[in-house]
Amino acid sequence: MAAHDESFRVDPDVEVPVPAPGELWTVGAVILSRDGEAFAQKRGPQRRLFPDTWDIVGGHVEAGETLLEALAREIEEETGWRLSRVRRCLGTTTWNGDDGLGLRHEADYLVEVEGDLNNPALEWSKHSAYGWFGPGDLEGLKENRRPGEFLIHDVIARAVQ
Numbered sequence: 695m696a697a698h699d700e701s702f703r704v705d706p707d708v709e710v711p712v713p714a715p716g717e718l719w720t721v722g723a724v725i726l727s728r729d730g731e732a733f734a735q736k737r738g739p740q741r742r743l744f745p746d747t748w749d750i751v752g753g754h755v756e757a758g759e760t761l762l763e764a765l766a767r768e769i770e771e772e773t774g775w776r777l778s779r780v781r782r783c784l785g786t787t788t789w790n791g792d793d794g795l796g797l798r799h800e801a802d803y804l805v806e807v808e809g810d811l812n813n814p815a816l817e818w819s820k821h822s823a824y825g826w827f828g829p830g831d832l833e834g835l836k837e838n839r840r841p842g843e844f845l846i847h848d849v850i851a852r853a854v855q
Contacts (some may be wrong), residue, residue, distance in 0.1 A: 709801075710762060710801070711786060717799055719798065720800045732850045743793045752765070772821075773816065
């Protein structure tokens with residue numbers, strides 16, 4: 695089991711599920727700017743899962759990782775920023791991807807990061823754009839999604855409103 699990374703704070707009462715053996719978990723991070731806008735990145739059109747749609751930073755929890763360790767790793771891998779604070783859990787959900795891996799459990803968190811928020815180090819092989827979304831911009835997060843597929847919109851809306 696990996697050791698807890700003490701380089702970030704976790705606020706009291708933040709719910710952190712412990713995956714059961716055999717469960718596939720993902721984590722997501724809603725990163726807010728000083729102006730209260732949420733960071734999102736657009737998945738590239740060649741992606742097998744949810745191509746050309748807006749997404750929050752995150753990904754799969756690897757063997758031996760806690761959810762928060764995975765969250766810190768994914769933030770750094772996908773943006774170059776460092777997780778500094780986990781403020782609250784924005785909810786957990788289950789979903790099925792069309793990539794054959796089956797049911798996933800997802801925990802999404804409102805977080806603070808350290809780094810230059812004007813210059814994320816995106817994985818350009820996986821993402822085609824990024825943006826900051828405030829309460830008036832949320833409709834854009836539904837781009838290329840069908841009704842009922844508004845998880846990213848809904849998670850960000852909980853964080854910025």
